[in-house]
Amino acid sequence: MCGIVGYTGSDIAKNILVTGLKRMEYRGYDSSGVALEVGEGAAAHLDVIRRVGKVAGLESELSNIDSDATCGIGHTRWATHGRPSVVNAHPHTSCDGRIAIVHNGIIENFAELREELEAAAITLRARPIPRSSRI
Numbered sequence: 001m002c003g004i005v006g007y008t009g010s011d012i013a014k015n016i017l018v019t020g021l022k023r024m025e026y027r028g029y030d031s032s033g034v035a036l037e038v039g040e041g042a043a044a045h046l047d048v049i050r051r052v053g054k055v056a057g058l059e060s061e062l063s064n065i066d067s068d069a070t071c072g073i074g075h076t077r078w079a080t081h082g083r084p085s086v087v088n089a090h091p092h093t094s095c096d097g098r099i100a101i102v103h104n105g106i107i108e109n110f111a112e113l114r115e116e117l118e119a120a121a122i123t124l125r126a127r128p129i130p131r132s133s134r135i
Contacts, residue, residue, distance in 0.1 A: 002027075002078055002105070003021065005020030005021060005074045006072070006073040006074070007020075007070075007073075009070055011070065012069070012070065013070050013072035014062045014065070014069065017074035018059045018074070020074060021034075022055050024076055027076070029076035031050065031051060031052045031053070031076070032055050032074065032077070033050030033074065034048070034049055034072055034073065034091070035048045035072055035100035036048075036069035036071070037071040038069050044098075045097065046097055048097075049062060050086050050089035051086070052085060052089065055076065073100060075089075077089055090102040095124075
């Protein structure tokens with residue numbers, strides 16, 4: 001079963017997100033990830049970290065990141081479609097990397113959503129291209 005946790009406030013987001021994801025570990029999952037909003041205004045971007053396996057692996061990688069981000073979203077995934085992998089782990093990002101999404105369950109109206117986005121001239125990619133476990 002998937003789990004989603006989000007935070008925006010004045011504290012360090014990565015710590016709160018990891019704590020929330022750990023609290024949901026009992027539900028079962030195969031991968032986890034977070035997206036952190038870094039910077040402000042035109043310089044703002046997302047730092048997305050995804051891992052296969054336990055949240056402890058994600059937590060370890062996050063401990064090496066010096067981030068004072070105060071906004072983010074985290075997700076644990078249970079594979080209903082696609083094998084457990086960094087590519088299939090959430091959060092997923094837009095082609096320009098400015099939007100991150102997570103979802104639980106199967107998106108049954110994906111064809112209609114695709115048509116609507118393509119009609120709005122939004123380019124879709126089948127899968128993100130992983131450079132490493134850090135996207």
